[in-house]
Amino acid sequence: MSFSVFKALGGLGLFLFGMTIMTGALRSLADEKMRNLLAHAVSSPSKGAVTGALSTAVLQSSSATTVAAVGFVGAGLLTFSESLGVIFGANIGTTITGWLVALVGFKLNLGQALLPLILIGVLLRMTGRPRLEQAGMTVAGFGLIFVGIDLLQGGLTGLEGRVTPDQFPPDTVLGRLLLVVIGAIVTFITQSSSAGVATALAAVHAGTISLNQAAAMVIGMDVGTTATAALATIGGNVQARRTGFAHVIYNTLTGVGAFLLLTPYMLIVETVLPGAQESDPELVLVGFHTFVTTLRVIAVLPFTQRFADLLVRLFPERGNPLTRQLDRSLLSDPVVAVAAVGNTLWEIATTLLGELQHQLQGAGSRVNIRLMDDVTEAIEQSKLYLQQLAVRCEGSEQIQTYVAYLHVLDHLRRIEVRVREERRLRRCRDDEQLAAMSDRMSTAASALVAASYPMSADEVEQIHSINRDLKTAMRTYRVSSLEQTTEAMLPTTEALNRMDTARSLRRIGYHIWRIAFHLASPETSSASLRSEDG
Secondary structure (H helix, E strand, O other), X not given: OHHHHHHHHHHHHHHHHHHHHHHHHHHHHHHHHHHHHHHHOOOOHHHHHHHHHHHHHHHOOHHHHHHHHHHHHHOOOOOHHHHHHHHHHHHHXXXXXXXXXXXXXHHOOOOOOOHHHHHHHHHHHOOOOHHHHHHHHHHHHHHHHHHHHHHHHHHHHOOEOOEOHHHOOOOOHHHHHHHHHHHHHHHHHHOOHHHHHHHHHHHHHHOOXXXXXXXXXXXXXXXHHHHHHHHHOOOOOHHHHHHHHHHHHHHHHHHHHXXXXXXXXXXXXXXXXXXXXXXXXXXXXXXXXXXXXXXXXHHHHHHHHHHXXXXXXXXXXXXXXXXXXXXXHHHHOHHHHHHHHHHHHHHHHHHHHHHHHHXXXXXXXXXXXXXXXXXXXXXXXXXXXXXXXXXXXXXXXHHHHHHHHHHHHHHHHHHHHHHOOHHHHHHHHOOHHHHHHHHHHHHHHHHHHHOOOOOOHHHHHHHHHHHHHHHHHHHHHHHHHHHHHHOOOOOHHHHHHHHHHHHHHHHHHHHHHHHHHHOOOHHHOOHHHHOOOO
């Protein structure tokens, strides 16, 4: 008996090891494609569910899909409600592993036949070529999964007659609840619901537990994944806490629903497919897992936005709202971290220019010190975040974006200083020419605030045109002010103050244009727009 137990444990270990290797390799191979899929194909919770299911089916890891979704929320690429759709769909994607195990692992018994795959995978791993290395690890992991299933199946078969369903909690309401707890504990220990489902399938196949007992354990395994999600929220930012507890609440509530559906499902199967529970218990079990997982996703999708709103109220944003996307956990993923910086700089720019417009339009209004302090802090935090990100940026595109963001920070700091200068801004209404320059510059600020990120070439060119107008207006105004001074029509001090204000308006207009340029879409970086780089 001890040999069979060790064999089963070893098989489970190989299964987990194969899943880990294959998942890691698949993620490396499909990482960029998965990012593009998640970032661009998720415009609603329902589309998010489909995308999450497809991503998880390909990567064979709901954790990888969930982590990517959380990262994109933190970077501002997805809304929280859209990420919930992805997470719900990821649960459907995990059921593919069960079908793979039941159809290929048990029905075809390919464990021995796939042993050469491990050697092929290792040989590919030794080629030294990144893509072939990852492909090799995928192949080797795939082979290990079925070798592990073969050992697990053999070990549990060796326990047939020694371990029987009678030794587990009975098929009663209380017994099923105890089995749910056992399933949750198994998942918590293995940190893999797929491994738990594979074990349950092997146990049913060997006859060591009944179909109903295994189904109850599978429900517990789905609920058990919430423990990992809850632990992951400790020390995380608000987005991580929202996502983690969304997973806990969703899986717990839907686990209750699955528990109530277990008996009706088995009755329907027996009516539609008489004898299937005895002849193909593995397929019936996988079918139950897929059915309840899909049904609960369909049931919850219409309420995704309300669910998201509830979690937002439970876990409100705290601290500086402008820096909420600068999550340090994203630094391990430079692509997402760079996107987070871009969105943060855009929020700082629109907030700062909104305050500037308030100053220009509300004559005599005071600077919002609290808001400006948030802006100053956000600029400093963005600078520190970029410093940490610098060592992780790779490739010309990431480096070019990094440099562009440094330019943006410089221009933001210069505008921030000028917005705090209330006296200078109040002089904008001292005469008609200054008022006209002020209105023109305010138009540039409005164009950026009203634009979508990233800005188009036409939007940037509009601001560029205003900047040129301000440059010409400033020169004309200087000449006019000097002439009035020499003719004793304007006191020298007043002339100098007005020229200083004109120059400030022109410089702010220039900084607005450069911010728009550096935060614009890549196609905007044309030679015509680089004529006044800074």
